[in-house]
Amino acid sequence: MNLSLVEKYRPKTLDEILGQPEAITIIKNVLSRNESLHFLFSGPPGTGKTSTAECIARYKFGDAWRNHYKEFNASNERGIDMVRNVLKRLAFIKGERIIFLDEADRLTEEAQDALRRPLEKTTGTMFIFSVNYEYKIIDAIKSRCVIVPFRRLPNEIVKKRLFEIMKAENIKITYSSEEEKQLIKEGINYLIESANGDLRKAINTLEKLINEKKQITVANIVALQKPKLALNAMLAAINGNFEQARKLMEDAYINNGYSYEEIIKELFEGITEQNIKDRDLRIRLFIEIKELEKACKLGTNPLYQLTGFLA
Ligand SMILES: Nc1ncnc2c1ncn2[C@@H]1O[C@H](COP(=O)(O)OP(=O)(O)OP(=O)(O)O)[C@@H](O)[C@H]1O
Ligand SMILES: [Mg+2]
Structure with missing residues (x-):
């Protein structure tokens, strides 16, 4: 079986969870006191929530952990039925187990409410809820759980992990000049920055x-960089080429899946003396992009706003 790197390098013990000292301290404390509490893991994607839940199961149940670990995903079956028919019953079956409920912030309020009693009355079941947004969980659940915050991983840690994996996998960076070497280095840094603390994404x-020869070459790196479509659209519009500008912007937003935040960031960064010589025009663009950002935040159709901006 050929595991993906993400699965192959999933931590197996709490000590292997990287960059979450606060979370791991809280969890170890609870586990060492042997109290029967529940957890609410809260934080952005790819920061170790699911992995940590599995590590707790390994810690509590050893090699047989899979027999004691049940994972559910609230986004598949977000409703009251799953809670009533499955979770509530399971929580009261004799024996010990962990019920991990991923994406619990997608449960309806009614479904969350139905979990109060199981949380309080179960003796053998530890619930672990995982959420990206803590505010979507009702207080009645929060007050019955130990809340464990997961943070975006610092770039340094992401970088270190990537290089560890590359070493373990015997992946070689290959280049034929200093220039290529530099480009690859920049490309890897760009990869790390755009993962934004999400180690799975990185x-x-x-x-x-x-590539199939277990190499990273400059060709692979170049494919990684997203073209600066939005900036090119703005420059085309400044040159009076509206049709081309509109096409580029559509391409950025629809075909390449840029979010309006990414587009606005690119536009802001693009207003440099090098790109736009005219100082007054630079200032005007700056103000217009601020307006554009405001309008997009208010929820008007970004594409409509973006093309309006170009005109
Ligand atoms: N803190 C971490 N330490 C080590 N590896 C990690 C960490 N966070 C993420 N990873 C890597 O990323 C993969 C995905 O992590 P995990 O499934 O635990 O993320 P998650 O927080 O549950 O994300 P989501 O909110 O999307 O469910 C893991 O298999 C592992 O390779
Ligand atoms: Mg997860």
Whole structure:
């Protein structure tokens, strides 16, 4: 079986969870006191929530952990039925187990409410809820759980992990000049920055970069950089080429899946003396982009706003 790198390098013990000292301290404290409490893991994607839940199961149940670990995903079956028919019953069956409920912030309020009693009355079941947004969980659940915050991983830690994986996988960076070497280095830094603390995303992108000879070459890196479509659209519009500008912007937003936040960031960064010589025009653009940002935040159709901006 050929595991993805993300699965192959999933931590197996709490000590292997990287960059979450606060979370791990809280969890170890609870586990060492042997109290029967529940957990609410809260934080952005790819920061170790699911992995940590599995590590707790290994810690409590050893090699047989899979027999004691039940994972559910609230986004598949977000309703009251799943809670009533499955979770509530399971929580009261004799024996010990962990019920991990991923994406619990997608449960309806009614379904969350139905979990109060199981949380309080169960003796053998530890619930672990995982959420991206803590505010979507009702107080009645929060007050019955130990809340464990997961943070975006610092770039340094993401970088270190990627290089550990590359070493373990015997992946070689190959280049034929200093210039290529530099480009690859920049490309890897770009990969790390755009993962924005999401280690799963960083490892998945790394995996896409590797060719069949287990090499990373400059060609793989170039494919990684997103073209600066929005900036080119703005420059085309300044030159009076509206049709081309509109096409580029559509391409950015629809075909390449840029979010309006990414587009606005690119536009802001693009207003440099080098790109736009005219100082007054630079200031005007700056103000217009601020307006554009406001309008997009208010929820008007971004594409409509973006093309309006170009005109
Ligand atoms: N803190 C971490 N330490 C080590 N590896 C990690 C960490 N966070 C993420 N990873 C890597 O990323 C993969 C995905 O992590 P995990 O499934 O635990 O994320 P998650 O927080 O549950 O994300 P989501 O909110 O999307 O469910 C893991 O298999 C592992 O390779
Ligand atoms: Mg998860």
